[in-house]
Amino acid sequence: MSDLKSLSVMSATVIALTIMILAMIVVLDDAAPQINVGDKQSGGITVTGRGSVSATPDVAQIDIGIEVSAKTVADSRQRAARAMTAVMNVLDDEGVEETDIQTRSFSIYPRYSYPEGKPAVITGFVVNNQVTVKVRKIDNVSTVIDRATQAGGDMVRMNGISFIVDKQEQFLNEAREEAITDARKKAQVLADAAGIELGNVRTINETTTFGGEARFGIAEAAFDTRAKSPISPGEQELTVNVSVVYEVK
Numbered sequence: 635m636s637d638l639k640s641l642s643v644m645s646a647t648v649i650a651l652t653i654m655i656l657a658m659i660v661v662l663d664d665a666a667p668q669i670n671v672g673d674k675q676s677g678g679i680t681v682t683g684r685g686s687v688s689a690t691p692d693v694a695q696i697d698i699g700i701e702v703s704a705k706t707v708a709d710s711r712q713r714a715a716r717a718m719t720a721v722m723n724v725l726d727d728e729g730v731e732e733t734d735i736q737t738r739s740f741s742i743y744p745r746y747s748y749p750e751g752k753p754a755v756i757t758g759f760v761v762n763n764q765v766t767v768k769v770r771k772i773d774n775v776s777t778v779i780d781r782a783t784q785a786g787g788d789m790v791r792m793n794g795i796s797f798i799v800d801k802q803e804q805f806l807n808e809a810r811e812e813a814i815t816d817a818r819k820k821a822q823v824l825a826d827a828a829g830i831e832l833g834n835v836r837t838i839n840e841t842t843t844f845g846g847e848a849r850f851g852i853a854e855a856a857f858d859t860r861a862k863s864p865i866s867p868g869e870q871e872l873t874v875n876v877s878v879v880y881e882v883k
């Protein structure tokens with residue numbers, strides 16, 4: 635008899651739990667969002683578009699440095715100054731404007747030796763002077779590099795070269811038009827598939843990227859001082875990505 639009573643209590647419990655679960659499902663179903671594509675405030679179609687244009691760089695940016703190590707600060711500084719002046723004279727001779735030369739860093743720091751079992755000892759001082767140079771005559775880049783390294787000698791440090799498109803706006807405008815056209819096509823396909831009419835543009839967000847690398851070869855120059863450092867600016871791809879929200883009717 636007690637077993638029958640326990641079974642009845644369990645059955646009642648199961649029924650109560652089932653009713654509670656069903657009630658929760660009904661409540662959750664009522665709370666589900668209602669999407670209305672015709673609502674001008676919240677409805678719409680969001681798409682992305684991409685446009686890209688290739689352009690030949692017309693400006694080279696070179697990072698040139700002078701590094702000198704000597705026993706005294708005065709000696710290091712004087713030798714570095716002479717070497718950098720020689721490099722600057724080459725840049726001026728090659729038609730580089732003073733406004734296109736910018737000092738990136740200048741530092742003086744001690745050089746140490748570390749005798750075994752003894753404190754570190756200052757053995758000299760290093761002067762490091764780094765400048766960024768814009769060469770606007772692309773055909774002169776190899777000559778500028780070769781003459782600058784020759785003028786500065788073993789104290790010259792070439793820390794990198796990059797190429798940029800100076801007047802980018804006309805190329806970016808072409809890429810923008812292509813990106814908007816791409817976005818419009820995608821939105822139209824979605825609207826046709828959904829059986830709705832595409833409306834006006836509500837918002838546009840744009841991001842721009844630049845790609846492309848320069849090629850800087852030095853192998854030939856290392857074996858033949860008469861060889862010309864091969865420089866190739868290549869092409870740079872200017873890309874515009876847009877995110878567009880269209881209204882729907």
